[in-house]
Amino acid sequence: MSGHSKWHNIKLRKGKVDAQRGALFTKLSKEIILAAKNGSPDPAANYRLKMAVDKARANNMPADNIKRAIARASGAGEKEIEEIRYEGYGPAGVAVIVEAATDNRNRTASELRFLFSRNEGGLGETGSVGWMFASRGIVEVDPGRMDEDALTERALIDGVVDVRASGSAPAGEGAGFEVVTEPQALMAVKDALEAAGITVKSARLVMEATQTTRPGPGDAEKVLGFLDALEEHEDVQNVYSNAEFDEAQLEALA
Template sequence: MGRIFEVRKGAMFARWDKMAKDFTRIGKEIAIAVKAGGPDPDNNPALRRCYLNAKACNMPKDRVEAAIKRAMGKDTSNYDEMVYEGYAPHGVAVLVETATDNATRTVANVRMHFTKGKGALGTSGSVAFTFTRMGEFKIKNTGQNLEELELELIDYGLEEIGEDAEGNIIVRAAFNEFGTMNKAIEDRKLELISAELTRIPNTTVELNEEQANEVLKMVDNLEQDDDVQKVYHNLK
């Protein structure tokens, strides 16, 4: 009984850690969106997207509003979005997106995670070609016909359409068609669960379990860093 409790407690703390990380990430996205386009989501598509993704992560509305108020303050941090590229062990390409108010600290931390993970931080452009940047939209499946929906969205930059493990509809669009696709989905009154920019690997690397765990440990350490927003890799 004690062992079961320990396992459950560990899982609970892991969920809390992930939630805290998601809230921090979205808080920075809100700050960047407000600085760039103002505090009104009706006139700021990026902020509207933050609201949507905050809801998907169960971030309380009062925390979202508090983040917007902080972003409007004169003393709030200005975050620079920076991307770092490199390789994890066994030749796996890794791309790290960050939002930071101290680039010197961030690059030092990212380099440390690569080094400790037996990887190597590379130069700009060293692995970016391995990924294609796309817009990814998660839509609630209420019985839509995927073939019909594909025909409706094909003229708005649709690249891929399918379902995830939970049965939600996943739509991917070309990076430069993100806004167009977002509007097309909103115009059709489809229920968006989340909308974000992502990077899809063009090729993948297959490893054995031990090697894969080495890579995933390094990726996890990067994801836990406060300055890191997202980590992409091409491990199969």
């Protein structure tokens, strides 16, 4: 798990993201719209849409909102939403990938360029940092009474890359595990785990850093503040970085 993912989970545990609930629903709606637009409007026939709907439900998004988002994907007269990926460097040379969903690419590019430059970084060309990341599937599970060894044995499925602690809760407080997959195997692995009686909490595609960097003590707060600012932008869906942090340091900054 990346340092930024740990930071996000620490904020969740400490209730630091409650104020973002409304913005979250907007982001979830955009993901549903994009998924439905690029495939079937039936979640059973569109795994990306199914993941988006499952995520929306997990975040208590009302069913009517979900239905409206799916309908909007084919609605005439609606503003066109497109996916754009931005790459660049932030404070301390940290590599960053930003996935955005926008109805105005010029506005989004301008605002993100400003965020990067204001935080001692800069946007780069496509591919400028992408080579330091790999696409992966993440299936977060609740193993029940199983330990990591037992779960790993149960997860010997084609397409599984790794099994690791998720870090979404402190040790001893119901911490779960992540089953890491090849991207194309995500849904097959999810279905196989559920068929084996394992509770799946979520399934998603991510970009994981293959080369990481550890910001020094004086830079950690700058980097985390920058990543938070990106995540809070209304057009940003996902933020990935290659920064790694010491968990004690993250707790101190939370």
